[in-house]
Amino acid sequence: MVQKDYEFVFLSMKRLISSFGFAFKGLRYAAKTQPNFRIHLAAGITAVTLGLCFKISTAEWLWVMACIALVLITELLNTGLETLTDLVSPTYHEKAGHTKDAGAAAVVIAALFSVITGAIIFLPKIIILFGHAA
Numbered sequence: 001m002v003q004k005d006y007e008f009v010f011l012s013m014k015r016l017i018s019s020f021g022f023a024f025k026g027l028r029y030a031a032k033t034q035p036n037f038r039i040h041l042a043a044g045i046t047a048v049t050l051g052l053c054f055k056i057s058t059a060e061w062l063w064v065m066a067c068i069a070l071v072l073i074t075e076l077l078n079t080g081l082e083t084l085t086d087l088v089s090p091t092y093h094e095k096a097g098h099t100k101d102a103g104a105a106a107v108v109i110a111a112l113f114s115v116i117t118g119a120i121i122f123l124p125k126i127i128i129l130f131g132h133a134a
């Protein structure tokens, strides 16, 4: 590799590391300012704990991971949307309201989907566990 190629790789790595830094800043901001984000994070940790306790299958792990990612991603995008809306429209505007409502609806759909998926995966196992205990 010539000097120019090394410089290109070094700069690309530097840019990638800065992007991760900005991403963590975004995560910290959401965790600090959004109670719902913290609730969804706790729900995700609970789902992972249940998955470990019940030794769920690989396919079930994929669904659980997809649900956790879906909820956290929509929550983060909604946080960004809310922040931007507050910046652009600090006073009442119908369209600002629609923007926030649509963001909130996306989070609710992701959360509902995850609750149903979690129930399909974990409820039968919980019922069997309580059946054996009784």
Ligand SMILES: Nc1ncnc2c1ncn2[C@@H]1O[C@H](COP(=O)(O)OP(=O)(O)OP(=O)(O)O)[C@@H](O)[C@H]1O
Binding pocket: 034, 036, 082, 089, 090, 091, 092, 093, 094, 095, 096, 097, 098, 100, 101, 104
């Ligand atoms: N600038 C605005 N103009 C019109 N309606 C607004 C505006 N800001 C908020 N609203 C309405 O009030 C609702 C709640 O707004 P708010 O800013 O409290 O968002 P939120 O979803 O409750 O945020 P958080 O997740 O931080 O609690 C919005 O969904 C929207 O319907």
